[in-house]
Amino acid sequence: IFYVHQSFQSFLAEVNKTGAPPLLRVANALFGEKTCGFLSPFKESCQKFYFSNVEELDFAHMPEAARKHINDWVEEKTEGKISELLANDSVDVMTNLVLVNAIYFNGKWEKPFDKAKTAEKMFNISEQKPVQMMYQRSTFSMTFIEDIPTQILVLPYAGGHMDMVILLPVENKHLKMLKKRLTSENLVDWINPEMMNEIEVEVFLPKFILAEHLDVEVILQKLGMLDAFDKTKADFSKMSARNDLCLSKVIHKAYVEVNEEGTVAVSSTAAVMMTRSERMSLEFKADHPFIFYLIEKQTNKIVFIGEVTSP
Incomplete structure (x- = not known):
């Protein structure tokens, strides 16, 4: 458990450090019912490992005000991208604890795509749409x-x-196989620099917005x-002296x-036994479903994972 805490501490310190480019910011907060009496060692651990404060709100008497405060x-x-994490009636007088993690990333390509070269093309799913x-020809790492x-x-x-690491199956039928191997x-093995080739390639990548x-x-x-979701079994005694705390909902929103x-x-x-592949195409055409990762290079941590099936 301590190793998990330390890993998060190192990651958060790296991405949020003063002077780092404002590409990626991670924020954590715990909003608790003010009568819970959260223990000092727990509060100290939240601050030490997660740079997070425990904020006490009056869920018992003003749940709607608490909901709006958390949403704000x-x-x-998230720079306004997520404005309604907690929907109406998702918080009530029985709410004791809301754990929130917010990640914001705004990155510019090292090699931007030329807007003048963006054109309408067909994306192949079960049918075409x-x-x-987007298009560019440049040198990138591929395997x-x-x-x-x-x-x-x-x-x-x-x-x-x-x-951004994009995994593009040669055909749609290979996507299921790829997911099983992910x-x-x-x-880490697949994107090992020793396995990659620096190659001039034509890249076709659809513009897309994912909201989940x-x-x-x-x-x-x-x-x-x-x-943790069962009031009769949940044990949060390291957090609070109360013995009736349990989780009720865990909500994730992504954009x-x-x-x-x-x-x-x-x-x-x-x-998987791997060698540097000589079967390299000069074209990377993402005109059918693919998977992508956003990776923070200093810590080698995966920040986002997504699947594009219908951009």
């Missing part, structure tokens, strides 16, 4: 995973701190996190926009 905090931290397809088969392209952002360990709202508690429960200039991204929550 999220809107400020027209999209605004090819033979056994999936999938092209991987790295698009760097200005400043040298962030990369692990953090495999991704998830009730994460169902996902967490399927992963086995059950006790990602990719265009010619760069990316705006916001959220508010088997070993």
Whole structure:
């Protein structure tokens, strides 16, 4: 557990450090019912490891005011991209605890796309749909995973701190296979500099906006996190002297926009033997579904993951 705390501490210190380019900012907050009596060691740990304060609100008597206060905090931290994290009636007099994580990323491409070269092209799903397809010919890091088969392209952002990694299956039918193989360990292997080729390539990439709202508690429960949602089993005794605290909802909202200039991204929550592939295409044409990652290079941490199926 301590290792997890330290890892987050190092990551947050790196991305939020004074003087760093304002590409990526991460903010955390805990809003608790003022009668919970949060313990001092817990508050100190929140500040030490997550640079987060515990703010006490009057959920019991003014739940709507508390909801608006939290939404205002999220809107400020995400530069207005997420204005309504907590919907009407999502907070009531029984609410004791709201945990919020907000991430804002606004990156400009190291090699921007020329708007004059953006044109309408077809994107192939089960049927075809027209999209605004960006284009440029330049030198980028690429590789090819033979056994999936999938092209991987790295698009760097200005400043040298962030990369977008795009995983493009050769055909739509390979996407399911790619998802099964997606692990953090495999991704690290796939984008190892020793496995990449610096190559001049024609890049076709659709402009896209992704907006997602998830009730994460169902996902967490399927992963086995059950006790935290059960008032009779939840144990938050290291946080508060009260014995009736439990989680009720975990909400995640994300927003990602990719265009010619760069990316705006916001959220508010088997070993493979490889060799440097010689099967390199001079064209990277993302005209069918693909997966992308945003990676912070100093810490090698994945900040965003997305799947584009219909831009």
